[in-house]
Amino acid sequence: xxTDSLFSKQANVMDNLSTTAKECTDPMSIKGKGSVxxxxxxxxxxxxxxxxPDGVGARFQNELLAIxxxxxxxxxxxxxxxILTKYLDSKQVPVAVRKEAAIxxxxxxxxxxxxTNDRLFNEAIMGETDFGFATxxxxxxxxxxxxxxxxxxxxxxxxxxxxxSGASTRIKRGAMAPYLKFQGGAHCSLSAVPYWKDxxxxxxxxxxxxxxxxxxxxxxxxxxxDQELLxxxxxxxxxxxxxxxxxxxxxxxxxxxxxxxxxLGKQIRKSLKVVGIDLRxxxxxxxxxxxxxxxxxxxxxxxxxxxSITRQLVIELLPAKWWLDLACLRVDSTIITDSSGGExxxxxxxxxxxxxxFTFELESLLFYAITRAxxxxxxxxxxxVNDKTISVYGDDIICACTMVKPLANVLxxxxxxxxx
Numbered sequence: 001x002x003t004d005s006l007f008s009k010q011a012n013v014m015d016n017l018s019t020t021a022k023e024c025t026d027p028m029s030i031k032g033k034g035s036v037x038x039x040x041x042x043x044x045x046x047x048x049x050x051x052x053p054d055g056v057g058a059r060f061q062n063e064l065l066a067i068x069x070x071x072x073x074x075x076x077x078x079x080x081x082x083i084l085t086k087y088l089d090s091k092q093v094p095v096a097v098r099k100e101a102a103i104x105x106x107x108x109x110x111x112x113x114x115x116t117n118d119r120l121f122n123e124a125i126m127g128e129t130d131f132g133f134a135t136x137x138x139x140x141x142x143x144x145x146x147x148x149x150x151x152x153x154x155x156x157x158x159x160x161x162x163x164x165s166g167a168s169t170r171i172k173r174g175a176m177a178p179y180l181k182f183q184g185g186a187h188c189s190l191s192a193v194p195y196w197k198d199x200x201x202x203x204x205x206x207x208x209x210x211x212x213x214x215x216x217x218x219x220x221x222x223x224x225x226d227q228e229l230l231x232x233x234x235x236x237x238x239x240x241x242x243x244x245x246x247x248x249x250x251x252x253x254x255x256x257x258x259x260x261x262x263x264l265g266k267q268i269r270k271s272l273k274v275v276g277i278d279l280r281x282x283x284x285x286x287x288x289x290x291x292x293x294x295x296x297x298x299x300x301x302x303x304x305x306x307x308s309i310t311r312q313l314v315i316e317l318l319p320a321k322w323w324l325d326l327a328c329l330r331v332d333s334t335i336i337t338d339s340s341g342g343e344x345x346x347x348x349x350x351x352x353x354x355x356x357x358f359t360f361e362l363e364s365l366l367f368y369a370i371t372r373a374x375x376x377x378x379x380x381x382x383x384x385v386n387d388k389t390i391s392v393y394g395d396d397i398i399c400a401c402t403m404v405k406p407l408a409n410v411l412x413x414x415x416x417x418x419x420x
Contacts, residue, residue, distance in 0.1 A: 261357025305395030
């Protein structure tokens with residue numbers, strides 16, 4: 001499909017990219033506009049991917065493996081299997097190969113998500129699945145009840161937040177990104193515009209009062225709602241290094257969407273803390289993992305968990321107003337660059353990708369509610385649960401060993417890949 005036809009909805013964005021985006025990402029262009037003085041330092045980005053001399057990488061691997069060669073204990077075998085999985089050497093696996101492998105894996109997840117969306121829609125009508133300790137209708141009702149008790153019927157007042165240093169569809173990732181996102185025309189999806197207007201008009205936030213230092217780049221007294229908005233209804237896919245043979249997929253979102261997404265994410269995070277799930281403290285899960293053997297706990301390893309949270313799953317489990325707000329602040333498509341350099345638009349079957357400002361909090365909420373609902377229904381049905389501890393940090397779940405198999409069946413029903 002020709003590239004031009006794909007961007008018809010974003011024509012006004014592309015018309016301005018040659019001027020607005022270039023102006024916003026080039027520190028030299030800001031000079032003389034009353035925002036900030038241009039730095040005299042060399043602004044050329046350095047490439048950290050320096051290649052080692054031929055043979056050094058292979059020699060390093062061989063010598064490293066020789067240290068543990070011949071040892072048959074579990075720790076040595078596990079170390080031998082895992083120690084080089086994140087060793088990146090483009091001479092062994094080229095960057096383009098790692099990137100293409102990541103995109104193809106992501107697209108395969110999306111094909112599964114499409115089937116899951118259809119199946120969950122039909123299941124919502126029929127509700128015939130029986131897990132042995134509860135039916136799907138009973139399980140769904142319990143999950144909904146738990147989620148409602150945690151986050152309430154609707155989001156509260158959007159609190160003040162700020163832009164991050166992460167990349168958006170318009171601004172490159174970097175230390176200056178939070179400031180540059182306030183300059184020029186900001187990218188925003190059409191569905192998020194009313195939320196942005198309410199957020200800025202109701203709060204009356206001055207752009208020079210959001211976080212420390214914004215006064216440097218934003219004229220004193222200027223308000224956030226004065227910033228021009230450019231319609232951008234899609235994210236842009238990119239990859240980052242993950243393992244030696246495959247990258248990780250993420251998506252750059254429009255910056256206004258990202259800021260508002262973070263507002264909802266912070267509300268979910270705060271609500272989860274009330275029930276003992278602190279998403280600012282990963283040490284809780286680490287401590288429980290170290291005590292797992294003595295206490296009869298297990299860690300449930302989820303694969304590509306955030307990419308498996310489908311649109312229909314969120315519709316089924318969240319209160320209506322929460323779903324509506326989250327749905328309006330997400331984007332429903334992403335722009336993918338294929339191996340030949342061509343671009344095409346992909347409609348998302350997942351609810352939100354890595355890069356979305358509420359993905360981490362949303363997946364934590366869903367996995368906690370699913371795990372807790374499974375535990376409660378198991379106990380009510382008379383099944384043994386040796387420990388009532390539940391801890392969740394993103395896709396890292398810790399629960400009783402005796403409930404791992406039924407939980408795995410439930411997660412598998414939602415097509416969330418897991419190993420136990």
